[in-house]
Amino acid sequence: MNGNDIISLGLGIESPWKISGQTLNQESTPHELRISLSTDRGASFPCPVCKKPCKAHDFRENTWRHLNFFQHHCYITAAVPRIRCEEHGVKKIEVPWARRGSKFTLLFEQVALSLVKEMPVRSAARIIGITDKKLWRIVFYYISVSMNKLDLSTLTAIGFDETASKRRHNYVTVFIDLDKEKQPVIFATVGKGKEVLRQFKQFLHRHGGHADRIVEVVCDMSKAFLAGVGEYFDKATVTVDWFHVVQTFTEAVNKVRVLESKQKELPKHTRWATLKNADGTLTENQKEALAELERMDFFTAIAWRVKEKLRWIRKAATPRAATWRLSHFLLNVSSMELHRSPLLQPVIEAIETVIRHRPAIEARWQSQHSTARLEGLNSLFQAARARARGYRNPMTFIAMIYLIASPIGNIINST
Numbered sequence: 582m583n584g585n586d587i588i589s590l591g592l593g594i595e596s597p598w599k600i601s602g603q604t605l606n607q608e609s610t611p612h613e614l615r616i617s618l619s620t621d622r623g624a625s626f627p628c629p630v631c632k633k634p635c636k637a638h639d640f641r642e643n644t645w646r647h648l649n650f651f652q653h654h655c656y657i658t659a660a661v662p663r664i665r666c667e668e669h670g671v672k673k674i675e676v677p678w679a680r681r682g683s684k685f686t687l688l689f690e691q692v693a694l695s696l697v698k699e700m701p702v703r704s705a706a707r708i709i710g711i712t713d714k715k716l717w718r719i720v721f722y723y724i725s726v727s728m729n730k731l732d733l734s735t736l737t738a739i740g741f742d743e744t745a746s747k748r749r750h751n752y753v754t755v756f757i758d759l760d761k762e763k764q765p766v767i768f769a770t771v772g773k774g775k776e777v778l779r780q781f782k783q784f785l786h787r788h789g790g791h792a793d794r795i796v797e798v799v800c801d802m803s804k805a806f807l808a809g810v811g812e813y814f815d816k817a818t819v820t821v822d823w824f825h826v827v828q829t830f831t832e833a834v835n836k837v838r839v840l841e842s843k844q845k846e847l848p849k850h851t852r853w854a855t856l857k858n859a860d861g862t863l864t865e866n867q868k869e870a871l872a873e874l875e876r877m878d879f880f881t882a883i884a885w886r887v888k889e890k891l892r893w894i895r896k897a898a899t900p901r902a903a904t905w906r907l908s909h910f911l912l913n914v915s916s917m918e919l920h921r922s923p924l925l926q927p928v929i930e931a932i933e934t935v936i937r938h939r940p941a942i943e944a945r946w947q948s949q950h951s952t953a954r955l956e957g958l959n960s961l962f963q964a965a966r967a968r969a970r971g972y973r974n975p976m977t978f979i980a981m982i983y984l985i986a987s988p989i990g991n992i993i994n995s996t
């Protein structure tokens with residue numbers, strides 16, 4: 582096997598194409614290795630439409646960026662024929678080493694994608710030596726092609742959650758297949774609330790699925806989401822995931838703490854002590870803060886105690902036990918005289934939220950699916966944010982979510 586054969590293998594070139602020359606340009610920095618490909622005179626090429634072998638009509642020289650050869654940038658040059666097909670007229674042929682319209686070889690693009698899956702786009706672009714704008718173009722192309730192939734015909738259970746693509750603004754909602762443990766993301770879009778559910782329904786129908794086959798939806802307790810599920814997925818049972826119940830109360834405790842701290846000084850370390858769970862992960866300082874909160878009868882302590890009672894509900898082993906514990910919880914908190922201070926209003930609102938969504942919360946104990954999946958999305962969001970760091974467009978954030986956690990990773994590898 583000679584050097585040309587090795588390069589041919591790497592490029593995926595086959596007859597009638599062959600390597601006709603290579604030059605190393607040492608004047609440029611970095612040096613450029615240029616490989617020229619050509620075909621035998623009189624060779625035939627398949628028509629891109631009907632695949633019938635046709636003769637060349639004319640040739641046009643094209644150049645593609647290929648993988649670096651050691652430290653040298655490498656380019657492929659070839660005179661690409663246009664054929665004349667009796668049926669389809671004059672057409673440019675496909676070349677085996679690059680996709681139509683791309684200025685990069687397939688191998689170059691595959692390596693680019695595999696780097697982007699592992700590191701921030703900026704760093705990947707630097708390593709392979711192209712601009713990040715060009716790299717994003719490659720990434721977007723493969724994602725859209727792969728997402729088009731996604732088959733959702735067997736989808737029956739979904740979960741979704743929203744997150745901010747950047748601080749505060751630009752919400753992105755992500756949908757997952759609850760039956761899939763790995764690479765569960767099937768759809769991500771800019772926006773939140775009812776509108777994204779409409780979009781997802783359309784997407785589902787374009788990909789072989791049907792809204793009527795969705796029997797379970799896991800989500801948070803936002804009004805807009807629940808209204809959307811009722812309107813677009815009316816055959817589904819809604820399950821509120823436990824993570825969002827806890828979050829509702831954690832936020833309430835935090836609001837009480839902030840309000841109360843404006844009136845009097847709270848013990849040091851109160852903030853983290855009340856945010857954490859009290860099951861052994863507290864530091865000594867935090868334990869002391871909680872003890873003092875209780876002793877001094879702070880409202881923050883009352884709010885925190887309400888939140889801690891949730892853990893007892895979650896541990897219920899059966900649906901019946903859960904129903905009983907939830908009733909007991911509501912009875913218990915109603916005897917705590919939360920109305921005695923306006924400071925406790927956030928807790929009252931959290932409890933009212935639970936009452937309003939009680940069936941969906943209890944559905945968790947009937948559910949065939951782990952509602953912890955949505956909680957797991959948080960680490961995905963963090964990873965995607967890190968990969969897309971420095972780019973403002975929410976599409977870059979969505980692209981990273983797809984690359985890291987949707988099945989397109991496999992689809993890309995198989996193309």
Ligand SMILES: [Zn+2]
Pocket residue numbers: 628629630631632633666667668669670
């Ligand atoms: Zn043809």
